[in-house]
Amino acid sequence: MxxxxxxxxxxxxxxxxxxxxxxxLGADEKEENDWNDEMIYFIMVDRFFNGNYDNDYEVDTGDPKAYHGGDIEGVIQQLDYIKSLGYTAIWMTPIMNNEPKGYHGYWIEDFMEVEEHFGTMEDAKRLVEEAHKRDMKVLFDFVVNHTGYQHAWLEDSNKEDWFHEEKRMMGESQSVLENAWLAGLPDLNTENPEVEQYLFDAAEFWIEETGVDGFRLDTVKHVPKDFWKDFNDHVKSIDPDFFLLGEVWQDSPREIAAYEETGIDSFVDYPLFNAINESFKKAGNSLNGPMSVWKANEQLYEEPGMLSSFIDNHDNVRFTRKAIENKQNPVTRWKLALTYQFTMPEIPITYYGTEVPLDGGEDLDNRRMMNFKAADEELKQRIEQLTSMRKEFPALTKGDFEELYNEDGLAAYKRTYEDQTLVVVLNNDVETRTMELDNLPQDKQLRGMLTDDIAREVDKGTYKIAMEREQSEVYLVEENTGLNxxxxxxxxxxxxxxxxxxxxxxxxxxxx
Structure with a gap:
C-alpha cells in the first residue's frame, strides 16, 4: 500500500x-494563398518512383542515359510523402512524348501526348486531381524552343520554315541565342505564326485536359521576348491565375530582370544559386554573396519576392557533392543553406532527394534514382520545420527584408510583416560567435523556433545572441515573458x- x-x-x-x-508560438492568420506562399518540390519523373511496372519499356537502371522506370503513377503514390515534408506544389520535368532515350523529357516528339514510359493522359489528369485533393499545385515543364533530334517535321516539306537554319550555338548575341540549335537540337522558328499557334494550342491542350496550375518554361532566353509576351497573354486568357516560371540561365540579375516585361510571373534565380553554393559549400566562407544578390534584385525587379530560389537542380552538380569535395558534413551544410533559402523572400524550390541527401556530379550523375529508404531524419526534420514556419508566419513570404549584421560568415536579417517580426541568424563560421543586434522592438524577447533558444534585451532595442559554429536560428520577436x-x-x-x-x-x- x-x-x-x-x-x-x-x-x-x-x-x-x-x-x-x-x-x-502563434502567428496571424495568413492572407488568401498565392504563389508567394508556395514551396515547390522539383521531380525528374523518370528518376523519382516506379509506380507502374507495366510501362517499363527498355528500362535499364545501369545506364544513366536510359529510362529507369519512374512514372506519373509513382509521383501520385508519393504525393503524401511530399506533402508530409511540407511542400505545397510540385514541378515535374516534361511528360510529353519523347524520342528514344529522352528519359528527361526534353527531346519532344509529340507536344500533345504523354510519354508511354510515364503513363497515359488519364494518369496525368489523375495526378493533378490527386494533388488538388491535398491542396497542392502542379507545374508541368513546357518546352517551346526545340524538338527532339529526329522529329518528323524535319522531313516534312510543308514545315521547312518551322525551324531556324541549323547552326551551332557560338557566342552570346541575342541572334545566336534565339536562332542557333542548342546542343544540336532543332530550333523552332517561333516567329512563324503557324509554329506560334501550334505551341499556343499545345499549352491550351494541357491546361484544359489536365487542369494543371502552371508551366515551368524551359530555355526562355533562347526564344524571343515577343513570343513570351503573346504566350503569357494566351495562357492567362484561359486561366487568369495560371503561373509561369521561367528559366533564364544567366549569371547577371540584370539580364534575367529584362524578361520581367514578358509577363512571366517568376524566374529561377541563377545568380542567387551561384552565391548560395559558393557561401554554404564550406564553413568559414563569407555570406556577402547571397546578401548582395538580394540587394541587387530589390533594385532590378518590380517584384523581387516572386523570384524562385534553388540550391541545385538537374543541370548542375548536386550541393551534396560540393560539400563532400570540401570535406564538409553535407547534412550540416544543407541545414544552413536551406535555412537561408526558406527564410529569404523568394519562392523556394527543392530538387528531389535533397532530404536524403542525394549525391551527384555533373550530368548525368546528378539525376540518380531517388532513394526513399535513405532519408536523413535530421535533415528531414529541418525541412519540415522550415516549411511549417513559412506556412505559419507571413513575414517569411510577404515581409520586408532588412540586413542587421554581416561579418566574417556570421549574418542576421529581419523579416517584418505588419506587427510580426522574425530575426534569422546564420553562423557559417568555424567557431562560436556572438553579436549584438539593435534597432529591434523594445521590451521584447527573441524566441528561437529551431532550437528553443531565448535572447533577451540587454539595452533598449538591443539583443545579444551567441551562436555555435555552423548553426542557425529563426527567432520570433514576442512579448517578454521573463520568469513566469x-x-x-x-x-x-x-x-x-x-x-x-x-x-x-x-x-x-x-x-x-
Missing part, C-alpha cells in the same frame, strides 16, 4: 504540470507538497 501511495504522489505533480495551460512567477510558484507548491507527503509517509513507515 505504501509503495502505491508513493507512486501516486510522484505522478500527481507531473499530471498537474502537463495540464497547465501553455501558450504556443505564478507558474513557478504553482509548480514549486506542488513539489513542496510532494516532498512533505513523502517525509510523512517515510516517518510512518519507520514507526511501523
Amino acid at each position: 505504501r509503495t502505491k501511495a508513493l507512486l501516486s504522489l510522484c505522478i500527481i505533480p507531473f499530471l498537474l504540470f502537463c495540464s497547465f495551460p501553455m501558450t504556443a 512567477w505564478s507558474f513557478l510558484l504553482f509548480v514549486g507548491g506542488i513539489f513542496a507538497a510532494f516532498v512533505v507527503a513523502v517525509i510523512i509517509l517515510s516517518r510512518k513507515s519507520r514507526k511501523n
